[in-house]
Amino acid sequence: MLGLYLHIPFCSSICNYCNFNRGLFDEGLKSRYVDALEREILGSSLRGRTADTIFFGGGTPSLLEPEEIGRLITVSRATFAMPATAEVTLETNPETSSRERIERFRAAGVNRISFGVQSFREPELKRLGRLHTADRAVRAVDEARAGGIDNVSLDLMMWLPQQTRDDWRQSVETLVAVGPEHASLYLLELYPNSPLKEEMARSGWSLAPDEDAAGMYLWSLERLDAAGYRQYEISNVARPGRESRHNLKYWQDGEWIGFGCGAHSTIAGVRSRNVAGTEEYISRVQAGEGATIERRSLTREERLEDALFTGLRLADGIDIEDVGRRYGVDVWARFGTNLAPFVAERLLVREGPRLRLTRDGMLLANEIMAVFV
Numbered sequence: 111m112l113g114l115y116l117h118i119p120f121c122s123s124i125c126n127y128c129n130f131n132r133g134l135f136d137e138g139l140k141s142r143y144v145d146a147l148e149r150e151i152l153g154s155s156l157r158g159r160t161a162d163t164i165f166f167g168g169g170t171p172s173l174l175e176p177e178e179i180g181r182l183i184t185v186s187r188a189t190f191a192m193p194a195t196a197e198v199t200l201e202t203n204p205e206t207s208s209r210e211r212i213e214r215f216r217a218a219g220v221n222r223i224s225f226g227v228q229s230f231r232e233p234e235l236k237r238l239g240r241l242h243t244a245d246r247a248v249r250a251v252d253e254a255r256a257g258g259i260d261n262v263s264l265d266l267m268m269w270l271p272q273q274t275r276d277d278w279r280q281s282v283e284t285l286v287a288v289g290p291e292h293a294s295l296y297l298l299e300l301y302p303n304s305p306l307k308e309e310m311a312r313s314g315w316s317l318a319p320d321e322d323a324a325g326m327y328l329w330s331l332e333r334l335d336a337a338g339y340r341q342y343e344i345s346n347v348a349r350p351g352r353e354s355r356h357n358l359k360y361w362q363d364g365e366w367i368g369f370g371c372g373a374h375s376t377i378a379g380v381r382s383r384n385v386a387g388t389e390e391y392i393s394r395v396q397a398g399e400g401a402t403i404e405r406r407s408l409t410r411e412e413r414l415e416d417a418l419f420t421g422l423r424l425a426d427g428i429d430i431e432d433v434g435r436r437y438g439v440d441v442w443a444r445f446g447t448n449l450a451p452f453v454a455e456r457l458l459v460r461e462g463p464r465l466r467l468t469r470d471g472m473l474l475a476n477e478i479m480a481v482f483v
C-alpha cells in the first residue's frame with residue numbers, strides 16, 4: 111500500500127541548524143498553499159490506489175488550522191482507497207500545541223502526533239534557537255494524551271553543542287518518564303554555513319569527542335531497551351506494534367507519493383520530485399502545469415542499491431535472498447567479499463538469509479553500506 115507524504119513548509123521561526131525546505135509562516139500564503147495542495151492531491155494520476163498512511167511533515171504542519179488538516183485528509187481519502195485504520199501523523203512543535211487544538215486535530219482525522227522536542231534541557235533548546243521550553247514539551251505530551259491521541263512520538267537530538275553524556279542522559283530519562291509510544295534519536299548534523307555553526311565559532315561552543323557521541327548513542331538504546339522500547343531502525347525505537355508505519359515504507363522498499371513543494375515520490379521504480387519553492391509550487395499547480403519538475407526511472411542497479419542501503423537501516427536487517435529474487439542477483443556472491451570483514455568484526459551479522467547490523471555496526475553504518483554503492 112502507498113504512503114502519502116504532505117509537506118507543509120511553514121515555521122514560526124527558523125531554527126539555526128535547519129536545512130529543510132521551509133520558510134516563515136504567512137497567513138495568506140498558507141491559505142493559497144493549502145488550496146494548491148488540495149488540488150494536487152485531487153489531480154493525482156494514482157487516484158484509486160490503496161494508501162494506508164498519511165504523514166504531514168514540514169516545516170511545522172501543526173501551524174495549519176485543524177479544519178485545513180481535515181480538508182487535506184478528506185481529499186486524500188476521496189482520492190485514494192484508505193482503510194479506516196490508516197495511520198495519520200501530524201508533526202507538531204510543542205509551542206503550537208494545546209489540548210483544545212489536539213482535540214480538533216483528532217476530530218479532523220489525525221491519530222498520531224510526532225513532537226519535535228529535540229532536548230529536555232533549557233540551555234540546549236536555547237542554543238538551538240527553539241521556541242519551546244522543556245516544561246512546555248512535557249505538557250504538550252500530556253495535552254496530546256488528554257486530547258485523545260494514544261500514539262505519540264518524540265524526536266530528540268544528541269551530540270549537541272556543549273552537550274555532555276550526563277546532559278544527554280537527562281533528556282533520555284525525561285523521555286522515559288514522559289513515556290511516548292515511539293521516539294527518534296538523531297545525531298545533530300551541522301551543514302556548512304549553518305547559523306548554528308557560526309554561533310558555535312563565535313561562542314566557543316564545541317561538540318563532545320566522537321567516542322562520547324558513540325557512548326551517548328549506545329547508552330540511550332540500552333536505557334530504552336530497559337524501559338520496554340524496541341529499536342527497529344538505526345535512529346528509531348517504539349513500543350511493540352507502534353513502529354511508524356509510514357516511515358517503514360522508506361526502509362522496506364515501499365512506495366510513497368509526496369505532495370507539496372519539494373516533496374519526493376517513489377512509485378514502481380520511478381522517482382520524482384516537486385518544485386521546491388512555495389510560490390512556484392502554488393502557481394504551477396493552479397495553472398494546471400503540475401508540480402513535478404523531475405521524473406526518472408531508476409535502473410535495476412539503483413533499485414537494488416536502495417533496497418540494500420535502506421533495508422540495512424532496520425534492526426532486523428534484510429532478507430538478502432528475497433532482495434536477490436526481486437532484483438535478479440545473488441547478493442552475497444556479489445557483495446560478500448567486501449562484507450565479510452564487517453561480519454568478522456561483529457559489525458554485521460549473517461543469520462540464514464538475513465543480514466543485519468549490530469549496534470556497533472550501526473555506528474559505522476555509512477562505511478558498511480558504502481559496499482553497496
Ligand code: SF4
Binds near residue numbers: 120124125132170203
Ligand atoms: S521547526 Fe523544524 S522545520 Fe522549522 S525551522 Fe525548526 S527544525 Fe526547521
